[in-house]
Amino acid sequence: MKCLITGGAGFIGSNLALELEKHEHEVVVVDNLLTGNKNNLEGFKGKFIELDISEPFDINNNFDIIFHQAAITDPRHPNDEETYNKNIQGFNNIINLAQKNNAKLIYASTAGLYGNGSTPMKEDQEKEILSVYGKSKIEMDEIAASLFDKMHIVGLRYFNVFGPREMYKGRAASMIYHLGKQIKSDNKPRIFKFGEQKRDHIYVKDAVEATIMAVNIKKSCIINVGTGIATTFNDLIKILNEVLGKNLEPEYFDMPYNPKTYQSNTQADTTKTENILGFKSKWSLKDGIKDYFSWLDKNGWDNE
Numbered sequence: 001m002k003c004l005i006t007g008g009a010g011f012i013g014s015n016l017a018l019e020l021e022k023h024e025h026e027v028v029v030v031d032n033l034l035t036g037n038k039n040n041l042e043g044f045k046g047k048f049i050e051l052d053i054s055e056p057f058d059i060n061n062n063f064d065i066i067f068h069q070a071a072i073t074d075p076r077h078p079n080d081e082e083t084y085n086k087n088i089q090g091f092n093n094i095i096n097l098a099q100k101n102n103a104k105l106i107y108a109s110t111a112g113l114y115g116n117g118s119t120p121m122k123e124d125q126e127k128e129i130l131s132v133y134g135k136s137k138i139e140m141d142e143i144a145a146s147l148f149d150k151m152h153i154v155g156l157r158y159f160n161v162f163g164p165r166e167m168y169k170g171r172a173a174s175m176i177y178h179l180g181k182q183i184k185s186d187n188k189p190r191i192f193k194f195g196e197q198k199r200d201h202i203y204v205k206d207a208v209e210a211t212i213m214a215v216n217i218k219k220s221c222i223i224n225v226g227t228g229i230a231t232t233f234n235d236l237i238k239i240l241n242e243v244l245g246k247n248l249e250p251e252y253f254d255m256p257y258n259p260k261t262y263q264s265n266t267q268a269d270t271t272k273t274e275n276i277l278g279f280k281s282k283w284s285l286k287d288g289i290k291d292y293f294s295w296l297d298k299n300g301w302d303n304e
């Protein structure tokens with residue numbers, strides 16, 4: 001299959017590109033290298049094109065599948081207007097390209113749009129805008145829903161993805177990466193008071209598998225990609241200490257953000273994920289962290 005990955009030099013996109021190549025697919029990556037980096041594509045044999053998909057562009061290729069991962073992904077990106085405009089315009093351009101190519105379109109949505117809604121989070125529950133990033137993803141889902149009858153379009157609401165090749169995201173990289181780094185260098189892991197907020201952490205190898213499975217889904221839809229398991233930051237720190245052979249107590253500090261813009265808990269309802277997508281996560285949190293940290297030990301914990 002001929003695949004295009006937008007944002008393919010980023011975290012999830014690069015893992016996806018490398019996995020698709022393992023299965024002999026022909027892969028083209030486009031990325032404007034905002035938070036992505038070519039180093040993430042070490043070993044990638046396909047074509048890389050540096051471009052901003054929110055600007056007019058012309059790519060001549062008959063793609064069978066487009067995986068749209070590109071977005072301004074930092075919810076605290078300083079320019080709200082840019083986040084909104086680029087995420088929406090980029091999506092519209094990619095929908096046009098998919099329609100021209102008659103390609104299946106699998107795009108990244110987010111669990112962030114459930115805000116502080118009830119858990120476990122169901123696809124059809126009410127949404128809450130906590131950031132312009134979240135707003136742009138809600139609107140992308142609305143655009144997609146209006147096209148369900150016209151094309152194969154699947155939105156994946158990723159929960160908290162962690163794993164290799166996320167370090168170029170900087171502060172927006174997972175808490176597993178940041179806390180792991182602190183513990184590894186014998187610093188107390190720093191978390192917001194009092195560590196009882198919960199996250200549904202999903203290993204990137206699982207997230208990539210779910211993304212590829214979306215190609216064969218029978219009907220266009222929007223679906224959660226999470227494990228269904230929520231872990232408190234206090235428990236996460238216990239696991240990180242175990243994996244790293246340390247025993248560091250958390251240091252709690254006041255959350256610096258307006259609590260109305262902070263998502264306290266995430267947990268996927270995985271009913272549709274299992275029954276419609278046919279996906280169930282394979283990696284336990286501890287095994288995913290072990291696999292990830294051995295990759296970091298081999299490849300470096302920093303992006304220098």
Ligand SMILES: NC(=O)c1ccc[n+]([C@@H]2O[C@H](COP(=O)([O-])OP(=O)(O)OC[C@H]3O[C@@H](n4cnc5c(N)ncnc54)[C@H](O)[C@@H]3O)[C@@H](O)[C@H]2O)c1
Nearest residue numbers: 007010011012032033034035036052053070071108158161
């Ligand atoms: N990582 C997570 O936990 C998570 C959770 C929910 C949703 N998502 C979504 O998954 C997708 C991938 O996220 P990620 O974690 O890999 O982040 P990332 O920042 O590593 O990847 C995004 C990539 O898109 C590129 N990009 C941004 N704007 C672009 C543009 N206009 N044109 C071309 N390229 C552009 C960036 O350079 C980067 O390589 C995003 O759409 C994100 O919103 C991720």
